[in-house]
Amino acid sequence: MSSPIATISRIGEHEGQSVTVRGWLYNLRESGKLLFPIFRDGTGLIQGVVAKNAVSPEVFDAVKTLTQESSVIVEGKVRADKRAPGGYELDVSSVQVLQKVPDSDPYPISLKEHGVDFLMEHRHLWVRTPRQAAILRVRAEIIRAARDFFDERGFTLTDPPILTPAACEGTTTLFPVDYFEEQAYLTQSGQLYIEATAMALGKVYSFGPTFRAEKSKTRRHLTEFWMVEPEVAYATLDDMMELAEGLLSFLVKRCLDRRRNDLQIIGRDVAKLEKIEPPFPRISYDDAVKMLQEGHQTGALETKFEWGGDLGSPDETYLSSKFEKPVMVHRYPASVKAFYMEPDPQRPDLALCVDVLAPEGYGEIIGGSQRMASYDLLVQRIHEHNLPEEAFKWYLDLRKYGSVPHAGFGMGIERAVAWICGLEHVRETIPFPRMLHRLYP
Template sequence: MATIVRISELKAHDGETVTLQGWLYNSRGKGKIMFLLLRDGSGICQCVTVKAAIGEERFAELKALGQESSLTITGKVKVDERAPGGVEMDLISAEIIQNASDYPIGKKEHGPSFLLDNRHLWLRSKRQMALMRLRHRVIKSFRDYLDNDGFFCVDSPVFTPNACEGTSTLFETDYFDDKAYLTQSGQLYGEASAMALGKAYCFGPTFRAEKSKTRRHLTEFWMLEPEIAYADLDQVCDVAEGMLRYTLRQVLEHNQTDLNDLERDAAVLEAYDVDFPRLTYADAAKMLVAWQESGEYESDFKPGDDLGAPDETMLGQHYGCPVMVTHWPAAIKAFYMKRDGDGNALGVDIIAPTAGEIVGGAIREDDEDTLRQRIIEHDLPLEAFAWYLDLRKFGSVPHGGFGLGLERTISWISGVEHIRECIPYPRTISRLHP
């Protein structure tokens, strides 16, 4: 019996007879030779099928297979750089598991609504498979980097009794005889984890009831949120930058085929692997105003405002790499951010070319009385934050961290314009299915 291997492993079996298990991606040919393109999730392999080798009846059965039919193929591996993926198989035998007919996502062009309605099948396309493999690599790289830097993964709850980023975008749900909310962020619990373990991160889904239809927004998305005890803003920036640059290098090393399938120029990603410029909000505001006055771009931005998509785009284009904007006006940042001597929030946003903000971080307020007053000023219920205030009562230390939006980061790395393609099953204000 031939060894069962994955398509991604074929080059290591040159000249051997092996078995592949997969699905028919495409087929072509006429006469006595047919080319079956088999996919198994790890790649696509061209299987050369000769009528004389397998018999006329089996040849006819294979020729009649519909797209996405499932089958097991045994054949001899032949490394050939001219073939798709640089390797092909000379088919010896094939077992048809199921003949799929009328596959709805054919070779013709389909609109985004149709494709999203059939997302469970659209994931099988070459581009979407490449994005999911890239997503896996990005997640693995994040975790590897943090694990190697002494962080511990500590999960935060999805049901929460209070808001982290503001009450206007909460998903509320009945929780037996109480009210609960789907988490906007695991940060507050991450701070507690950091007080226990020194360095901690959580990674999971977050929910924002934002009625936004932009290409950068989802109502459900994944966040990576590290927290560090005894940290200053520079250390928070260093961890975020180091992790992103490490991830870029891992993608370039391991996902070149996926980048090719996405038509993403590796040279663009290589250019991002540089020291990220760091500038204050005040300096960024001056630049944006100057560009407005010179007519380089149009925006309603004025100093003191949060940055909108056009403003982030201009900064990303100007630097040609991710840029860190620090020391923000406290009025536009969250209540838990510590302030410097000038009253600015000790926060940092990382703005990436084409993707906008992918990281938001800060030093957290570590003084109990100051934090309590902020909670009151923001009209938040003190009782819901009693446990959070406890962190400032018992061994409070300077600490900070950041939240990274996974789908925006994948959009930036892949060059894919809309983040709905960067998550397996996107949830937006107009989409809950499949």
């Protein structure tokens, strides 16, 4: 193979030249003495053409007997052709088969439809299909964009620990870990720790995995997922809402700019994404309750929503369906929210918090709040929630030594990817999803 190695996504740069493509056989069609192998290299697909009278019998035979996903290095001349899916074809001159998938044990994932369980059981192979690869590229773009967003705004990345001594919020179920014969847990949020680094560096963020041992079985849940969490000293709830709408708009715009082709492969209606720009609608919890009660009267919602409760999944879906942009619901009753949230000075029964609900029924993708600044009130809340004060001693220190108003939020990467890609389920947004009843592969 003497010709230069080409990348399929940029094969057009080599039009008229002989190139080497290193990849796998995606599919093979034949018509008599013509073979149409389609190769993939991780960046795209290109159709090869092999005519029996144009190559040696060895080359023709080698391609003719190729099986799906066999690894091959092929050499050929790039030619523009309107009949080809990518616009270019490869006139194959030679082929080197690295490993042929045996006839006796063919590649399990065919080009036909498959069931969810089968695909999940073969996730290590499923990621090779063009649609899954496109989703993973969009995920990578969203992660890169999120980091760019915060880096460009003067935030410092500070990584919180993954092994923690106690629950951060004391609400959800944690995965226990034996830590040298001491009980430890996998983190469910880095928030408490980045509150500490925010007091050191001003504007910080974390990006890392989080773990929830909840027995949730829905299209929105994973037991292991990734979160981006900014935390800002001297910031208020309003600052956070502005930051959140800025972040989401930035992520969407970046995907439209750089991953439009992948969104097309996935089948995303990008017209809906084009509308995502600031400002986002802001509604108070009180307003949300009114809307939900109207929804019940018109028959759109089964149960009547009473003031004081947390929003359920159908409630979130209903609210978000009323807007084309993400909607920010703020100031929930303090009783349904976490212990560390600052009360609204106008109405102390409310928490200065916000949930951002993505449109098209994707539900909550961001949750944030202004954090409690008062030492005494925080101690009181820790007791009210029956949390061990000893474990929060260091956290209380932050209120003892130069306490300031501060705020932050967390965005679930997988939910954001699911929304931007328009997916039915978050399990397709991460290479190897961890769910209830799913630890393999």
